[in-house]
Structures are given as structure tokens and as C-alpha cells.
Amino acid sequence: MLKKYARLHQRCQSVLDQLSVPHPFTIDALCQELSAQRRRPLHLHPLPQQVARNSICGMWLATETDDHIFFEQRTSRVHQEHILLHEIGHMLFDHCGTDLGRGEVSQALLPDLSPQLVQRLLGRASYTNRQEQEAEMLASLLRIRASPTAARTPHSVLGRLEAALGTRAADER
Structure with a gap:
């Protein structure tokens, strides 16, 4: 079990190391960074109530040109942010979609969008499969990386070793 977790x-x-996390961190700043990195707009939307009633609290929908992340709005701000980071995890891993009644759900989310344009639709429901575990772990690591103290903490092995030995240059402290 420990090896699986490791x-x-x-x-x-490795996915997180390829991402530039903005400091100071905000969800909006991260979404702007991701949009620029992926060269496609990223839109955030509250989940419509009819979708949220189906035990779904977050969802990533990708079209040919845009990404859309939907989140439960009837929860705390901290939980909303975690949901968004989880869906961003799916996006960064480029996880494959699952069939959640693709036409019905995408029509409830974006009624003007043709179901044929939906390339990926991922809904957050359980954490038993690899994709959900990756998205959840990435969300947690992203939150840690975004913390104010993380801006001063080196992320590479060499940087952490230099910090531990006290050999980092003064301008890096």
C-alpha cells in the first residue's frame, strides 16, 4: 500500500512540477496561468441545481476549444476551491471522460452547446479509481504548494538539500 501511495x-x-503556481495564490490567478499554458480559455461555472442533486459536486468539461469547470456553489469557499483544484487535477492529467449521460449532463450544464462538441466530461463522484485518486492528490499538493510558506520553500531536491544545509544564496531566502 505504501508503494502504491508513493x-x-x-x-x-511530476505534473505539479511542470506548473507555475502564482504567488500570491488565487484560484483566478491559477486559472489565468492554466489558460495561458494550455492556450485555451478556462471558464468556471456554478453547477446547476439539477446536476448537483445527483451527488456531483464538481465536473470538468472539455470542448475542442475551451475548458469548463463546474463546482458546487452551496458549500464553503474552502470546499469550492478544493473542488476546483480537484477538477484542475483531472485537466492537468488529461484524464479521459466517463459516460455520465453525456448528452443529458452537458445539455444541463451548457444548453446551447452541441453534445457532439463535448470531448471530455468528468464528474466527481468517488475516489476509488486511479483518475480520482490522482486528481485528489494533485489538488492537495497544489493547495500545499500554494500556501504562503511554500513560496519560500524550494521544490527541487537540490533546492531542499541546499536549504537544509544552509547553503542557499541570500537572494533565494
């Missing part, structure tokens, strides 16, 4: 952590860390 491999999961390593996969998530």
Missing part, C-alpha cells in the same frame, strides 16, 4: 505521489508531483 507512486501516486510521484506521478502527481
